Amino acid sequence: MSPDEFRRLGHRAIDWIADYWERVGDLPVLSGARPGETAAKLPSSAPETPDAWDDIWADLDRVVLPGLTHWQSPRFFGFFPANGSFPAILGDLLSTGLGVQGMLWATSPACTEIETRVLDWLGGLLGLPPDFLSTGPHGGGVIQGTASEATLVALCAARHRALRARPPGSPPPHLTMYASTQAHSSVVKAAMIAGLAHGPEDRAHLRLIGTDDRYAMRPDLLEAAVREDLAAGRTPFFGVATVGTTSTTAIDPLGPIARVCREHGLWLHVDAAFSGAACICPEFRGPIEDVGGADSFCFNPHKWLLTSFDCDCLWTRDRDSLVGALSVTPEYLRNAASASGEVIDYRDWQVPLGRRFRALKLWLVLRHYGAEGLRAYIRGHVRSAEVFEALVRADSRFEVVTPRTSSLVCFRLRPQDGEAPAETDARNRRLLEAINASGRAYLTHTVLPPVATGGPASAPRYVLRMAIGATLTEERHVREAWELIRDLAS
Amino acid sequence: MSPDEFRRLGHRAIDWIADYWERVGDLPVLSGARPGETAAKLPSSAPETPDAWDDIWADLDRVVLPGLTHWQSPRFFGFFPANGSFPAILGDLLSTGLGVQGMLWATSPACTEIETRVLDWLGGLLGLPPDFLSTGPHGGGVIQGTASEATLVALCAARHRALRARPPGSPPPHLTMYASTQAHSSVVKAAMIAGLAHGPEDRAHLRLIGTDDRYAMRPDLLEAAVREDLAAGRTPFFGVATVGTTSTTAIDPLGPIARVCREHGLWLHVDAAFSGAACICPEFRGPIEDVGGADSFCFNPHKWLLTSFDCDCLWTRDRDSLVGALSVTPEYLRNAASASGEVIDYRDWQVPLGRRFRALKLWLVLRHYGAEGLRAYIRGHVRSAEVFEALVRADSRFEVVTPRTSSLVCFRLRPQDGEAPAETDARNRRLLEAINASGRAYLTHTVLPPVATGGPASAPRYVLRMAIGATLTEERHVREAWELIRDLAS
Numbered sequence: 001m002s003p004d005e006f007r008r009l010g011h012r013a014i015d016w017i018a019d020y021w022e023r024v025g026d027l028p029v030l031s032g033a034r035p036g037e038t039a040a041k042l043p044s045s046a047p048e049t050p051d052a053w054d055d056i057w058a059d060l061d062r063v064v065l066p067g068l069t070h071w072q073s074p075r076f077f078g079f080f081p082a083n084g085s086f087p088a089i090l091g092d093l094l095s096t097g098l099g100v101q102g103m104l105w106a107t108s109p110a111c112t113e114i115e116t117r118v119l120d121w122l123g124g125l126l127g128l129p130p131d132f133l134s135t136g137p138h139g140g141g142v143i144q145g146t147a148s149e150a151t152l153v154a155l156c157a158a159r160h161r162a163l164r165a166r167p168p169g170s171p172p173p174h175l176t177m178y179a180s181t182q183a184h185s186s187v188v189k190a191a192m193i194a195g196l197a198h199g200p201e202d203r204a205h206l207r208l209i210g211t212d213d214r215y216a217m218r219p220d221l222l223e224a225a226v227r228e229d230l231a232a233g234r235t236p237f238f239g240v241a242t243v244g245t246t247s248t249t250a251i252d253p254l255g256p257i258a259r260v261c262r263e264h265g266l267w268l269h270v271d272a273a274f275s276g277a278a279c280i281c282p283e284f285r286g287p288i289e290d291v292g293g294a295d296s297f298c299f300n301p302h303k304w305l306l307t308s309f310d311c312d313c314l315w316t317r318d319r320d321s322l323v324g325a326l327s328v329t330p331e332y333l334r335n336a337a338s339a340s341g342e343v344i345d346y347r348d349w350q351v352p353l354g355r356r357f358r359a360l361k362l363w364l365v366l367r368h369y370g371a372e373g374l375r376a377y378i379r380g381h382v383r384s385a386e387v388f389e390a391l392v393r394a395d396s397r398f399e400v401v402t403p404r405t406s407s408l409v410c411f412r413l414r415p416q417d418g419e420a421p422a423e424t425d426a427r428n429r430r431l432l433e434a435i436n437a438s439g440r441a442y443l444t445h446t447v448l449p450p451v452a453t454g455g456p457a458s459a460p461r462y463v464l465r466m467a468i469g470a471t472l473t474e475e476r477h478v479r480e481a482w483e484l485i486r487d488l489a490s
Numbered sequence: 491m492s493p494d495e496f497r498r499l500g501h502r503a504i505d506w507i508a509d510y511w512e513r514v515g516d517l518p519v520l521s522g523a524r525p526g527e528t529a530a531k532l533p534s535s536a537p538e539t540p541d542a543w544d545d546i547w548a549d550l551d552r553v554v555l556p557g558l559t560h561w562q563s564p565r566f567f568g569f570f571p572a573n574g575s576f577p578a579i580l581g582d583l584l585s586t587g588l589g590v591q592g593m594l595w596a597t598s599p600a601c602t603e604i605e606t607r608v609l610d611w612l613g614g615l616l617g618l619p620p621d622f623l624s625t626g627p628h629g630g631g632v633i634q635g636t637a638s639e640a641t642l643v644a645l646c647a648a649r650h651r652a653l654r655a656r657p658p659g660s661p662p663p664h665l666t667m668y669a670s671t672q673a674h675s676s677v678v679k680a681a682m683i684a685g686l687a688h689g690p691e692d693r694a695h696l697r698l699i700g701t702d703d704r705y706a707m708r709p710d711l712l713e714a715a716v717r718e719d720l721a722a723g724r725t726p727f728f729g730v731a732t733v734g735t736t737s738t739t740a741i742d743p744l745g746p747i748a749r750v751c752r753e754h755g756l757w758l759h760v761d762a763a764f765s766g767a768a769c770i771c772p773e774f775r776g777p778i779e780d781v782g783g784a785d786s787f788c789f790n791p792h793k794w795l796l797t798s799f800d801c802d803c804l805w806t807r808d809r810d811s812l813v814g815a816l817s818v819t820p821e822y823l824r825n826a827a828s829a830s831g832e833v834i835d836y837r838d839w840q841v842p843l844g845r846r847f848r849a850l851k852l853w854l855v856l857r858h859y860g861a862e863g864l865r866a867y868i869r870g871h872v873r874s875a876e877v878f879e880a881l882v883r884a885d886s887r888f889e890v891v892t893p894r895t896s897s898l899v900c901f902r903l904r905p906q907d908g909e910a911p912a913e914t915d916a917r918n919r920r921l922l923e924a925i926n927a928s929g930r931a932y933l934t935h936t937v938l939p940p941v942a943t944g945g946p947a948s949a950p951r952y953v954l955r956m957a958i959g960a961t962l963t964e965e966r967h968v969r970e971a972w973e974l975i976r977d978l979a980s
Contacts, residue, residue: 001575001576001577001858003508003509003511003512003576004508005576006504006507006508006511006576006579006580007504007505007508009576009580010501010504010505010507010508010576010579010580010583011500011501011504013504013580013583013584013587014496014497014500014501014503014504014583015497015500016584016587017496017500017583017584017587017588018493018494018496018497018500019493020587020588021493021496021587022493031598031599031600033599033600035595035599035827035830035832035833036603036832037599037603038599038600038603038604039603039604039606039607042603042604042607044610045610045611045614046608046611046612046614046615046856046860046861047856047857047860047861048860048861048862049860049861049862049863050857050858050859050860050863051857051858051860053858055857056854056857056858060584063600063604064588064600064604064850065600066600067598067599067600067601067603067604068588068590068598068599068600068601069590069596069597069598069599070590071589071590071591071597071598072588072589072590079591079597079822082589082590082591082844083589084586084587084589085491086491086493086495086496086499086500087491088586089496089500089583089586089587090496090499090500090503092582092583092586093500093503093504093507093579093582093583093586094503094506094507094550096574096578096579096582096583096798097503097506097507097510097511097574097579098507098510098554098558098562099561099562099572099573099574099798099799100558100559100560100561100562100572101561101569101572101799105525106559107559107561107569108521108557108558108559108561109521109523109525109527109528109557109558110521110523110528110553110554110555110556110557110558111557111558113526113527113528113529113557114528114529114532114553114554114557116529117529117532117534118536120534120535121535121536122536124535124536125536145635145842145844146842146843146844148841148842148843148844149841149842152683152841156682156683159685160688163688184820185818185819185820185823185843186818186843188818189816189818189841189843192646192815192816192818193642193646193683193684193816193841194683194684194685195649195684195685195686196685198650198653199814200817200818200819246820246822247820247821247822302844308586308589309589309591309844309846310842310844310846324689325682326679326682326683327690328675328676328678328679328682328690329675329690330674330675330736330737331737331935331936331937332569332736332737332934332935332936332955333675337525340525342525342526343525351638351639351642351679351683351841352635352636352638352639352676352800353636353638353675353676353679354572354635354636354638354792354799354800356799356800360554364546366536366537367537367540367541367545367546368491368540368541368543368546369540370536370537370538370539370540370541371536371537371538371539372538372539373539373540444822445821445822446821446822447821465822
């Protein structure tokens, strides 16, 4: 393809995307494709000779679009959002166009240094303690693909530090790690990958700590579990606290959890994948006020800070342990800059060796919106969530199930008099199916365990999640979603 | 940013990339930036208010370009290439523009089904056995970020299968894994992440098998190591064979290695990260003729098949073990389609949960070039490597150090009479530095261990690697690089 052909097709692709973003709010949010329907539209083998670009364009509408759930729709309220934005798309495009590898500082210094600097910028906006930044003696930030990878590398760093601290020749310790029962599934997955669980139910090395009536980790139970493991001769080494759990955006209390971890020498990782973005606003920063007691912290600009996937930002105050856990240097990767120790080689901060120039999109997002613009965007969604919460509370058929901590509202149809819990759940499930079948909004659900300490919830509850944060979502979309839900509930 | 502003800026970005590809061959390949030089051009904190786009464009030339090593230059011969191409850039752009999450089939069916189908296409072009394809009973392909991740998930699948096979209640086995001393550093890194090595030198669970005089794994030594571990009561579970090692593109003999692995129940993973691309040409397919004896196979279209990073393709004939090793299903990810078992949820085939629509770029590459076009591209580079090899051989000051197996030529200045090995190495190092300082070509080096069985090489050798495979590289660039090398050696 000649550069001129690329210009022509590239302009067309840009226009196609602009058109898509203009019409995405009108498309049914949830794909109606049945299993195999998309695949059946494709030939069974690769073309031997080139396909025409007119056919390729046509297939975007014929094959691709009907098989998509539109995460960029302003009516997407499922899971957590996957924030794209025009500046991020441009940054990502430039990154792909440049096609450089940032595995070593030496393989493109700007790829590393812009990342380090932009992570310092963003850490500053979050109010992270200075020792999490690259200007601190042992700190710094790095872009990971996802929070799952951040958890895994934090685990590896924690294990490296714990094992390094033991006297040479001592027998292999029985390592134990801790997270709440409401922590993200990636904690269990990280334990499985790291060889600390032989399946999702294996608890030989992994303790899932109970939560309070707001689904936040109970530090007293954490402390008891750590002490029990210590008394049994085991080696507690790693804790994960969550700021904004996936089910309900519950907030684990970082201060007391950090005290337990510090006292017993555990590495504390804070997973703020979704809610962390809100911490750029001083008034929403309370949940991470005590993050200084942690060893690592991450959140995903690709969830709620307008930066197209993938972009998870991880900071640590102990980069030596991270590098120690992940560094292998064969001859073909040796170079003078790395040997001098004055540069960062990000390959040693992540699972893969190769890496894209992902900082470019984050840099452009921060520059295009400015801190003010990003804060205004977050505040708008929180206000919309307040509006939605008030609407739910004003309708006696519904209840808000857990305290709202940012822009996720967990709600459901109330139990009717004498109704069995399973029937309440079934009514809520039918409501969710009706919402999503309408194509006019998309929500997902969770099931919350019973709360032990007081309150009416004595059985698991099927709950609808209204996650407000898609890039294009405005208050009117939230009000329209509520009207749809209200009407369908009738 | 309005859609119209995005159109305007997007067209400018496309034009900027087209211009970059037109001029990249004229830029000094290796960045001359000193440590800290790029960072010093950036403010120390994020902008509070938006920056103007004119300033952002200007910074691409002022800040970014001087800090890049130009991987897309036709004069880039370092490491292995990072293939970008215009169709791949368009596919990646559309993926970012659509911004969908492919973690579950249900979160965008087309994202999963196009990936599955395109991996079947590509597997067909490679001549993979049918049980590696999704049409086989337990097979299928998936896009990983990198070969490092492919090795890690293959390890996890192997471990899952090995542990599942043991009688319930049996004591935890002492697992052992195997790769050659020339395998990629990601094998050691995967062992570290998986908890099977507590540092790059830890060999409690990891055996690095010796190689022959072509740096290929010796199956007899593999078999001896496996038998020794079995005799000691250990549990061999995982082997990695390399088709195209990073240092020299040595080719491990898959047939004999697979026989050892099969006999003793090991999962065999084949890492063909670079050289696998050549297997789309029947005449270069010999090295993977016996891949049917393996359990998984991967190669990187982002290295030598015109697909912009990141795109590693992994196939397995035992997807149940892969999914078993990586699947954790919390309530918020449950859905009817997954429960039915008739769809693929790729989150269970990879480390992260979230995933981009990466199949789009691979789909567009296959359609734009067609199989014929891709084969012609591979053949062109192999021919250029033959030319380069002949030029080296014709100059008595130089020697070709290892047999060329695809498009990498390993060569060096010959030892002079009575010269100490260290001095030969130093002359070659100075030559490499001079080449790279010229800006007119970029090569990297490796150090090869002595070959035990005959031959003159009794000490480690510092060797220059000429890796031909960058998208824009034509025979004239290779000839020009040789002229530069020849002149600098004088």
